[in-house]
Amino acid sequence: MTINGTADPWITRNILSEDFEGRWMKEWTTEDGITAGGLDTWGTTLYRKHAGDKSAYCAGSDGGVVLFEDFDEGGFLPADWSVSSHAVYTYPWAVKNTGYQGCGGTDYLVATRSDRGVGFNNTELLYTSGPANASSFENLTLSFYVEYDYKDGDEHLKVLYADAKTYPNWTVLDTYSADTLGYQSYDLSAMDGEDKVYLGFEYHGTDDGYATIDDVLLGGDKVDHDTQMRADMYIATGDMTGLTSVNLTYEHWIDSEDDVDELHAMYRTSASSPWQTLTDHSGAGKKWTSVSVSVPVNATHIGFRFTSDDANVS
Structure with missing residues (x-):
């Protein structure tokens, strides 16, 4: 314009x-x-x-938009998103606009890594502490941009979800154990009609790898207009x-x-x-x-x- x-x-x-x-x-x-x-x-x-x-x-x-987050409001994590670390060594998810593909200037994403070498394992969780309300939606889908740098061993990046009955226990939607770059999309119809839907991403690193997430979109068909x-x-x-x-x-x-x-x-x-x-x-x-x-x-x-x-x- x-x-x-x-x-x-x-x-x-x-x-x-x-x-x-x-x-x-x-x-x-x-x-x-x-x-x-x-x-x-x-x-x-x-x-x-x-x-x-x-x-x-x-x-x-x-x-059809239940939740959308591009992390572009400038250098800080949105209020309804949280992070936690689950190992001795930590590198929490943080909002970045340099050092990774798909960001720069005013275009931000969230990233975490394990950069201390072999033996310095870390496990980092990024999740929506403020749940999305999908009570009026069906045929839910989840999409997002991801860059995952896999090194070896039991390293992984997991895509997670939960509802009011299971949170804070997560269901694993997918697990990446190989280099991945680009937009991904998943059927999340298991959460159709739920008034509290939580989303999460778990990174586990054992070497010099990293993961980034951006443009998280939870969408579906509206039932009640x-x-x-x-x-x-x-x-x-x-x-x-x-x-x-x-x-x-x-x-x-x-x-x-x-x-x-x-x-x-x-x-x-x-x-x-x-x-x-x-x-x-x-x-x-x-x-x-x-x-x-x-x-x-x-x-x-x-x-x-x-x-x-x-x-x-x-």
Whole structure:
């Protein structure tokens, strides 16, 4: 998404550019306009990514997202994630943005390692201490990005899950005992309908190896849909003094009920003024589409609103 302006004598200026890859939620404001149906908001996800790794995404809980974590909020572990060590020698999971594939700049992941050589064994657990609520979901799947550097012996990286009845005892979903790199996906329908789903990753190292995890996504099909939702995200345009024209360009992907569920591009002229619609989109386009629309030069904020009465995504 970009905002460009033109000033006499036909000088073009880039006002704002956003690819939704980094810590964009520090700059943008997100709001849930109708709270009766539960939390509906914009976030970042791998779902329907465009040119990069991620896209801004809105569907509320109806969109099939139970839990998503990309660890990109900057150098610290999210509040609902925890770590623990289970050996004499320790190297706890920690948020990193250097030293591993798949990270850098504002793109973070979590990593652990065993780097003291043979005999310095460690076992590190990363897990969701704040459980995900999947009570309204079925056909659950778990996906994530992993880089695992296996050395030898009984080293492993385990994928774990539990529910309210078994936690803190874990069920092993898979065990890696060979080098692994890339996105992995698993059937987790065993947790369909559970109101408390815990996820975990256990690394056991005996030599100079490591493991990283990123982009953890627990998704499924929503059984009970919100009756109505309205979710906004917006940002200040910055100084547009002297501009004679302003243009907003963005890519969008939508799957919705025509003329009932809509994605709106909008603007306002002050922090307290009502939002005005620039253009809207509806229907089941199901493909990325480029849009360019003129914005009034007195706009102080631009934003996007998704309104829906069912399980549609934008």
